[in-house]
Amino acid sequence: MRGIYHFEKISDTLACAGQPTEEQFSQLVNGQYEVVINLGLLNTKYALPDEAALVASLGIRYYHIPVVFENPQLTELDKFITLMDQNADKRVFVHCAANYRASVFTGLYLFAAGKLPEEELQDFVEDVWQPNTVWQQFLEDGIEHINDKK
Numbered sequence: 001m002r003g004i005y006h007f008e009k010i011s012d013t014l015a016c017a018g019q020p021t022e023e024q025f026s027q028l029v030n031g032q033y034e035v036v037i038n039l040g041l042l043n044t045k046y047a048l049p050d051e052a053a054l055v056a057s058l059g060i061r062y063y064h065i066p067v068v069f070e071n072p073q074l075t076e077l078d079k080f081i082t083l084m085d086q087n088a089d090k091r092v093f094v095h096c097a098a099n100y101r102a103s104v105f106t107g108l109y110l111f112a113a114g115k116l117p118e119e120e121l122q123d124f125v126e127d128v129w130q131p132n133t134v135w136q137q138f139l140e141d142g143i144e145h146i147n148d149k150k
Contacts, residue, residue, distance in 0.1 A: 002027070006099035006128055010110070016094040016102040019046045022054060029058045033093040036060050037083060039067045039076075039105055040096040047097075061087075067101045072138045074145050077108060084109045103128040104135055108142040118143060 004027070005018030019040060020028070028036070036055050040047060042064070048054060055062040063083050067076050084092065096102045107124040110116035116124060121143065125131060131139060 018098040034090040039101040
């Protein structure tokens with residue numbers, strides 16, 4: 001999707017990125033995405049005024065899991081993995097403000113689903129950004145959390 005900040009097409013059915021504009025959301029329809037999962041917060045300078053309504057008006061299913069950047073939670077990861085599993089047969093677009101949250105959550109989902117080996121997870125995230133201490137710890141905790149559930 002041209003111009004969407006840090007857009008990463010992972011497969012024909014999955015992409016993650018930073019916050020799209022209203023116009024860029026229209027591109028998602030043309031890209032045939034059926035589901036949007038927003039991990040960003042509402043009422044911030046980067047958020048759209050009513051993203052849920054905009055996305056719904058385009059005929060795309062919308063989910064919001066607000067993840068506080070400074071304090072991501074494993075319960076949020078569990079919700080995300082459940083949503084991804086429930087929409088496994090759909091074309092899914094995951095986003096946050098800058099694709100930092102989205103890349104980590106998407107990478108952990110791919111690992112949980114057996115689509116990304118643990119040894120490639122760090123590189124997957126670092127293709128987008130260098131996680132800070134909080135997110136590096138969350139990545140490690142997420143791997144352990146997923147492994148404990150196997």
